[in-house]
Amino acid sequence: MNTESASAFDRMVGELQEMVLEDARAHYSPQVVEGWLHPQNVGRMGDADAHAVVRGWCGDTMEIYLRVSDGQIVEATFMTDGCGPTVACGSKLTSMVRGLPLGQAQEIIGDDLLAALGGLPDESVHCAQLAVNTLHEALTSYQRPYRDSRAQEEVACRAGDLMRQGYH
Ligand code: FES
Numbered sequence: 001m002n003t004e005s006a007s008a009f010d011r012m013v014g015e016l017q018e019m020v021l022e023d024a025r026a027h028y029s030p031q032v033v034e035g036w037l038h039p040q041n042v043g044r045m046g047d048a049d050a051h052a053v054v055r056g057w058c059g060d061t062m063e064i065y066l067r068v069s070d071g072q073i074v075e076a077t078f079m080t081d082g083c084g085p086t087v088a089c090g091s092k093l094t095s096m097v098r099g100l101p102l103g104q105a106q107e108i109i110g111d112d113l114l115a116a117l118g119g120l121p122d123e124s125v126h127c128a129q130l131a132v133n134t135l136h137e138a139l140t141s142y143q144r145p146y147r148d149s150r151a152q153e154e155v156a157c158r159a160g161d162l163m164r165q166g167y168h
Contacts, residue, residue, distance in 0.1 A: 029118030035088030041077045052137030056130035064138045073097045085124040089131035092116050106139050
């Protein structure tokens with residue numbers, strides 16, 4: 001490609017990008033467009049305390065990673081192969097939960113995320129729900145080892161009681 005056709009190609013790519021952006025601005029709030037174009041907290045966390053992957057009915061996947069300290073989320077990241085609104089949802093949700101106690105993060109619902117994003121068109125509302133469902137799954141994965149160890153302790157205590165009572 002010579003210099004003239006290369007710059008014509010660059011111009012065409014620039015015009016196409018501008019058209020896509022104009023279309024996005026016409027359909028989505030400024031918060032969604034910003035989160036889509038400049039997402040925060042993207043990436044996988046190797047030593048996460050909690051992690052979940054959830055596939056939505058649309059076939060797209062959301063992953064959320066949490067680092068927890070003293071019952072508080074100190075770091076949250078996400079990955080997705082989903083649409084632009086899903087990227088914006090992952091970005092906003094991981095920012096929202098940073099610094100929150102686990103109980104408060106558990107109480108976040110899809111409407112909270114939608115409100116923080118200035119809303120989504122009806123056809124994209126499920127993208128916010130996918131992100132929130134993934135957060136809830138990640139929180140459950142954090143609590144599971146604790147619950148499992150409590151259940152094992154209870155079984156051991158009951159077995160000890162039975163032994164003491166002569167049932168063995
Ligand atoms: Fe599948 Fe947005 S998550 S379309």
